[in-house]
Amino acid sequence: MIQTENLTRKFGNIVAVDRLTIQVAEGEVFGFLGPNGAGKTTTVRMLTSLIGPTSGTAVVNGYRVGQDDINIRRSVGILTETPGMYDGLSAERNLLIYASLYEVKDPAAQVEKYLRMLELWDRRGDPAGAFSKGMKQKLAIARALLHEPRVLFLDEPTAALDPEAAHLVREFIAELRHEGRTIVVCTHNLDEADRLCDRIAVFKTRLLVVDTPARLRSQVFGRKSVFHLRHAAQAVADAVSGLHFVKNAQILDNKLLVTLDDPEANNPDIVRILVGLGADVQFVAELRRSLEDVYLQLIKSA
Amino acid sequence: MHKIKTIILKEWAEVFRNQLVVFSVIFMPLLLTAIPLVMIYTMRDVATSSAGTPLPPQFVLSLPPGLSGGDYFLVYMVSQFMLLFMLTPLMVPVNIAAYSIVGEKTTHSLEPLLATPITTAELLAGKNMAAAIPAVVATWGSFVLFAVGAKIMIPNPAVFAAILDPMWLLAVLVVGPLLAILSVNFSLMVSSRVNDPRVAEQLSAVVMLPLLLIFFGQLAGVLFLNRKLVVLLALGLLAIDVLMVYLAVRLFQRETILTRWR
Numbered sequence A: 001m002i003q004t005e006n007l008t009r010k011f012g013n014i015v016a017v018d019r020l021t022i023q024v025a026e027g028e029v030f031g032f033l034g035p036n037g038a039g040k041t042t043t044v045r046m047l048t049s050l051i052g053p054t055s056g057t058a059v060v061n062g063y064r065v066g067q068d069d070i071n072i073r074r075s076v077g078i079l080t081e082t083p084g085m086y087d088g089l090s091a092e093r094n095l096l097i098y099a100s101l102y103e104v105k106d107p108a109a110q111v112e113k114y115l116r117m118l119e120l121w122d123r124r125g126d127p128a129g130a131f132s133k134g135m136k137q138k139l140a141i142a143r144a145l146l147h148e149p150r151v152l153f154l155d156e157p158t159a160a161l162d163p164e165a166a167h168l169v170r171e172f173i174a175e176l177r178h179e180g181r182t183i184v185v186c187t188h189n190l191d192e193a194d195r196l197c198d199r200i201a202v203f204k205t206r207l208l209v210v211d212t213p214a215r216l217r218s219q220v221f222g223r224k225s226v227f228h229l230r231h232a233a234q235a236v237a238d239a240v241s242g243l244h245f246v247k248n249a250q251i252l253d254n255k256l257l258v259t260l261d262d263p264e265a266n267n268p269d270i271v272r273i274l275v276g277l278g279a280d281v282q283f284v285a286e287l288r289r290s291l292e293d294v295y296l297q298l299i300k301s302a
Numbered sequence B: 001m002h003k004i005k006t007i008i009l010k011e012w013a014e015v016f017r018n019q020l021v022v023f024s025v026i027f028m029p030l031l032l033t034a035i036p037l038v039m040i041y042t043m044r045d046v047a048t049s050s051a052g053t054p055l056p057p058q059f060v061l062s063l064p065p066g067l068s069g070g071d072y073f074l075v076y077m078v079s080q081f082m083l084l085f086m087l088t089p090l091m092v093p094v095n096i097a098a099y100s101i102v103g104e105k106t107t108h109s110l111e112p113l114l115a116t117p118i119t120t121a122e123l124l125a126g127k128n129m130a131a132a133i134p135a136v137v138a139t140w141g142s143f144v145l146f147a148v149g150a151k152i153m154i155p156n157p158a159v160f161a162a163i164l165d166p167m168w169l170l171a172v173l174v175v176g177p178l179l180a181i182l183s184v185n186f187s188l189m190v191s192s193r194v195n196d197p198r199v200a201e202q203l204s205a206v207v208m209l210p211l212l213l214i215f216f217g218q219l220a221g222v223l224f225l226n227r228k229l230v231v232l233l234a235l236g237l238l239a240i241d242v243l244m245v246y247l248a249v250r251l252f253q254r255e256t257i258l259t260r261w262r
Helices: A040-047 A069-075 A091-101 A107-117 A133-145 A163-178 A190-196 A213-221 A234-241 A263-276 A291-301 B002-015 B019-043 B048-052 B057-062 B069-086 B088-106 B110-114 B120-153 B157-163 B166-193 B197-219 B227-251 B254-260
Strands: A002-011 A014-020 A029-033 A055-060 A076-079 A151-155 A182-186 A199-204 A206-211 A224-229 A246-252 A255-260 A281-287
Touching: A002 A040, A014 A040, A014 A206, A029 A040, A029 A190, A040 A055, A040 A151, A040 A182, A069 A076, A076 A133, A091 A107, A091 A133, A091 B002, A107 A133, A133 A151, A133 A163, A163 A182, A163 A190, A182 A190, A190 A291, A199 A213, A199 A291, A206 A213, A206 A291, A213 A291, A224 A263, A234 A246, A234 A255, A234 A263, A255 A263, A263 A281, B002 B088, B002 B120, B019 B069, B019 B088, B019 B120, B069 B088, B069 B120, B069 B157, B069 B166, B069 B197, B088 B110, B088 B120, B088 B166, B088 B197, B110 B254, B120 B157, B120 B166, B120 B227, B166 B197, B166 B227
Parallel strands: A029 A182, A029 A199, A076 A151, A151 A182
Antiparallel strands: A002 A014, A002 A055, A199 A206, A224 A255, A224 A281, A246 A255
């Protein structure tokens, strides 16, 4: 659905995006993570044909950036970083304007559909300027969806929203995903990226890594099983360390932490050994490092 | 075409919420219409003693014979202020078009607008017409009002015909719209390059200066507008307008506008 090859954008001597090469499959929710100034918004602007690349290529929905720009804009939806509504005009009027510009066949019906879906129908006559941040964001999402694009770019979709509004937006994104739409999300909210995204690209001007959140965790920190024992003794850790599939075993706060490649296959063996040693295994879990830890580690080493 | 129409209606919906714009589109032309009408009203009983008042000879030669000295003087004085009808098509677009691009930049509505399939030419055509149409309607409307008022107040058809010389019909019907296009495109170019709506408005007002120079030049007797000059002015404006439209499209740099203003 989206393919880039060495996509680069410079502003004078400043390289905003450096040789980005990624592929996003149809129906995938793909996250762009990176610090401020990493080039996320610039990348989205190139992929939506708002600005052109300095070099490299990009194909979106089968259309080439820089050659089929009008077709790209017709076929993608974008939620910009700032909603940018016409504050003096009503919510409905705002959407009707965009429905016309996106050449929607039945503008009134389509506007009503999305206003109802986003629970804004009752406020359709109110000026957009009177809306709360969350409502403006929902209105902007409706605007991005009016022409039923198969590819959506959402730049900070839950930024500055209260928890309830953010939750509503995330639920809505999850619904869009079930419809099979391809969604690219730029976000600083790592928990949100973890929950929503199938894969994440971390970049800081250049691409650092692309993978699923689970594989990113294991790549950066490895996988650790945590065995909660009634009494965790060092002898237990020493015994487990000797196993060929165990990379490391240590006791921490009455818990045995074991680093290994395949917990699903090897945890039962470890439990058998612990029980054989007389340890009381209370429960077993995987130590799940947060995506924030992964992200910070990646950015630090970049 | 429907995208252009959408932009025009959107601009009007936004712009006419501003009372200052409404004032400039409705009341300023009315005021500028009232000035020559008041002049006619106060001078309609000018005594024949005014026949001795010296008038520019080229002006007297341009008028039909058989009018009294007072009639000549009335026509002369009213003619000085007819140029005010040319101010409306310059002034109205400044208030609308100056805010056009820079206003969208400040409210961050330009990016989602540019993300639609609208081309730069369609966008600028819509913004052009949104500012030019009210200016032309205000100019023609105020001229019609003036003509009706003058017809009522001037019993002598020859004097009425002298005041509403074909030169002024050409000026209002042809030069007026050309001035509106000039003013709109100048204002759009300024609006695309600056980041403050107030600066855009002030810089755009510069477009009125040439007309004001002509107006005061005429009052001072340095300049005398005649049909030939108006025709030359129309042709010159046509060429300038074509260039201005071209420059406005070229200077509207989507990328620079988006990336320098966040």
